[in-house]
Amino acid sequence: xxxxxxxxxxxxxxxxxxxxxxxxxxxxxxxxxxxxxxxxxxxxxxxxxxxxxxxxxxxxxxxxxxxxxxxxxxxxxxxxxxxxxxxxxxxxxxxxxxxxxxxxxxxxxxxxxxxxxxxxxxxxxxxxxxxxxxxxxxxxxxxxxxxxxxxxxxxxxxx
Numbered sequence: 001x002x003x004x005x006x007x008x009x010x011x012x013x014x015x016x017x018x019x020x021x022x023x024x025x026x027x028x029x030x031x032x033x034x035x036x037x038x039x040x041x042x043x044x045x046x047x048x049x050x051x052x053x054x055x056x057x058x059x060x061x062x063x064x065x066x067x068x069x070x071x072x073x074x075x076x077x078x079x080x081x082x083x084x085x086x087x088x089x090x091x092x093x094x095x096x097x098x099x100x101x102x103x104x105x106x107x108x109x110x111x112x113x114x115x116x117x118x119x120x121x122x123x124x125x126x127x128x129x130x131x132x133x134x135x136x137x138x139x140x141x142x143x144x145x146x147x148x149x150x151x152x153x154x155x156x157x158x159x
Contacts, residue, residue: 002085002158006076010089013073014154016066017096017147023062024100024144028137036133040126043133044115051112063104070096070150085157092153099146107139 002010031050035043074093077086115132118125 002082006080006082007158009069009073009076010085010154010158013066013069013092014151014158016062016069017092017100017154018151019062020066020096020100021144021147021151023059024140024147028140028144032133032137032140040129041120044118044120044125044129047112047132048116051116063101066096066147067101070101073154088153088157092150092157095146095153096150100143100150103139103143103146108136108143111136111139 035046037043038046070093073089074097077089077093111132115128118128120129
């Protein structure tokens with residue numbers, strides 16, 4: 001049975017991953033759809049502002065906090081190797097670290113950086129915007145699913 005500080009760490013990990021999943025799902029289900037419905041120049045401008053605004057202490061505390069909690073949970077689980085919940089906690093940590101944080105670093109951020117450099121008024125900018133929305137949203141679905149699955153794994157590890 002997971003108890004004491006390890007229990008608290010696992011609950012915090014589940015909550016942080018669940019909160020991050022909620023942010024990703026919100027973006028995939030309505031924010032990106034709303035931005036895609038705008039004329040390309042307006043969509044690009046809005047998304048560029050969102051990308052700047054996202055790097056705030058509140059969101060970074062959730063996103064990077066979940067990353068840190070998952071890393072610590074993975075290490076603590078390897079060190080303690082509890083009788084129950086080990087597989088679930090390691091799987092949950094890996095899902096978030098690779099499927100949410102890793103995908104952000106290798107898929108979403110590079111697209112955001114490229115979007116910031118396009119001429120929003122050009123035909124090339126409009127073409128990039130269409131592919132950006134499709135690709136960024138697909139990778140965001142992966143992040144949301146991974147964070148939600150990590151949450152489920154942590155909960156299962158506690159039961």
